Amino acid sequence: MNPARTLYDKHIDSHRVCDLDDQGHVLLYVDRQVINEYTSPQAFSGLRAAERSVWRPATALAVVDHVNPTAPQRVAQMPDPGGARQVSYLAENCHDFGIELLDILDKRQGIEHVIAPEQGFVLPGMVIAAGDSHTTTYGALGAFGFGIGTSEIEHLLASQTLVYKRLKSMRVRVDGALAPGLTAKDVIMALIRQIGTAGASGYAIEFCGSTIDALSVEARMTVCNMAVEAGARGAFMAPDDKVFAYLEDKPRAPKGELWIQALASWQHLHSDADARFDREVALDASTLEPMVTWGTSPDQAAPISGCVPDPQAVSDLILRQDMHRALQYMGLDAGTPLSDIVISHAFIGSCTNARIEDLRDAARVVRGLRVASHVRAIIVPGSTEVRERAQAEGLAQIFIDAGFEWRQSGCSMCLAMNDDVLAPGDRCASSTNRNFEGRQGAGARTHLMSPAMVAAAAIAGHLIDIRHAGVRP
Known part of the structure; x- marks a missing residue:
């Protein structure tokens, strides 16, 4: 009989290509990756120097978000020469390697962790990596998102896999009704204050409880986004009907019979009832005040x-x-x-x-x-x-x-x-x-x-x- 598993375990087990040692290192298959102009240049340069191609270009989405101006009138010109070169090099790489790019003037342009969910690029059960620590945001949709470094971006683009070490698991249970004026930001700030910026180092956090259930999908993204500020390398929430409703009309979400099949699969994305966590933390949301x-x-x-x-x-x-x-x-x-x-x-x-x-x-x-x-x-x-x-x-x-x-x-x-x-x-x-x-x-x-x-x-x-x-x- 298989032992009870956490949601984190299920993600890693379903994407594990093979074990690499007895220390928890595995070769992990990654479904999709998001690329930005700031952390990708060295990775693409490495691919070019090694004369390697991108293994599965369709699994990558590139965006311009970090260095671009946000003046009220959108223009393509970059006032900073360094930023301009980063943007032009990203465009060059996306063209040469066959990767879709949402550039500055694209109507879908925006911050990567905002546009990936709103485009339906992130779906429950997926493993997603990006060169940005706040990739943990995607846990709000029942995906496993985590940030990686430049050398890892190169490896991922070339092989669709990463050498990955399993994390310990932490369950954070948040219960109680939020008072008027209180938001998801106050919840996650209160948690970080409670456990510290290293409190979740080495862990993947699974959030649950009545407070989390009551949050909207966008509010849940705020919680998962800032989980990394407590040291977590991953953050999860089991996907529910709110998540499914959020995703149903997204451009890249499955349609028709594929949607029905996806829903049936996503229903199993939760920790088993008797799954054991390495650490448990509780937070009473009804006692919170606005945090600064x-x-x-x-x-x-x-x-x-x-x-x-x-x-x-x-x-x-x-x-x-x-x-x-x-x-x-x-x-x-x-x-x-x-x-x-x-x-x-x-x-x-x-x-x-x-x-x-x-x-x-x-x-x-x-x-x-x-x-x-x-x-x-x-x-x-x-x-x-x-x-x-x-x-x-x-x-x-x-x-x-x-x-x-x-x-x-x-x-x-x-x-x-x-x-x-x-x-x-x-x-x-x-x-x-x-x-x-x-x-x-x-x-x-x-x-x-x-x-x-x-x-x-x-x-x-x-x-x-x-x-x-x-x-x-």
Whole structure:
């Protein structure tokens, strides 16, 4: 009799070509890969130098998202010569190796982890790899997505396989109803704060519980996207009727009889009832408050009702030193109420929180209000499709009337790799996934939070509890 298996086990077992040793290394077949202009150049150069071809070009999808400008008027020209070369080299490689490219002017263009699901490129049961750590996003659809390095991209393109070491399994059970104003972003930020940025290192996380069941598919993507900030190399949620409904009308989803067959197969994508996990973590969502970060790591976070913590109150010397460094970089004093922190910028975007539901949340907050006079507020939709939908729903005009800049899609101010860069000392309320030193620009200071919280901060001019801000959570 076969032992009970986790959802992670089922993905690896169904894609294992062979065992390579007794240490857990396997040769893993990968169904699909997403390629971007930033992490692929060396991989393609390696293929060219070795005179190798791409084994299965149809399984790859290439996008331009990291370095492209997001100015309101979309143009193909790149102001940065380095970025321009990355984009042109990607186009050259896709042409020569037969890979589909969604370039800057393509109507399907956008951030890879937004467009892959919305195009139906990601399906339950698949194993998908990409040169970006936030490929964990795809676990929300019942797929196994993980980030890989440049040498691995080359190997994957040449062979459709990777040398892979099995992870341990962690189950995170989240139960309880989220209070008004609380979102999936608060759930994952609270988890990262609880277990730390290394708490899931070496693990694949499976999320379950009543809170997860109640989340929309897009909200689940936010949770899986940021699981990597706790150190996880994979994140899963068993696909359910919400996922199937989300996928049914997607351009690349199976149709007709193939859809019926796919649904029958996907029904088995869940952990067995008596499957054992290497670690169990529980989170009570009913106790959560809106979360914000105060430091330079995603786990340096606290409820908005709290204060900047005092390093002297921490007994661990290394942790205390990390906190001191973070507060020095952030220009904050221990004991300062988080709601007193004044911002200069507000940014809504990224592969974490730039989908249509995120923009709807933000629009409900800012409708009929104005951005504070000292704040520059920017909204960058996650894809051209999201942008057009937001315009059709009237959301874009709400943002424009409130004083937000309404931009084209791309990674933008999530990371300082394009022309959307903060200056030293700028302080940004951001819906992104990382608040590392220099992440949004050298010397720039980042506070992570949900899109609705960013919108509220933009209006108030400082971090603020959306539940008591006089806005519409």
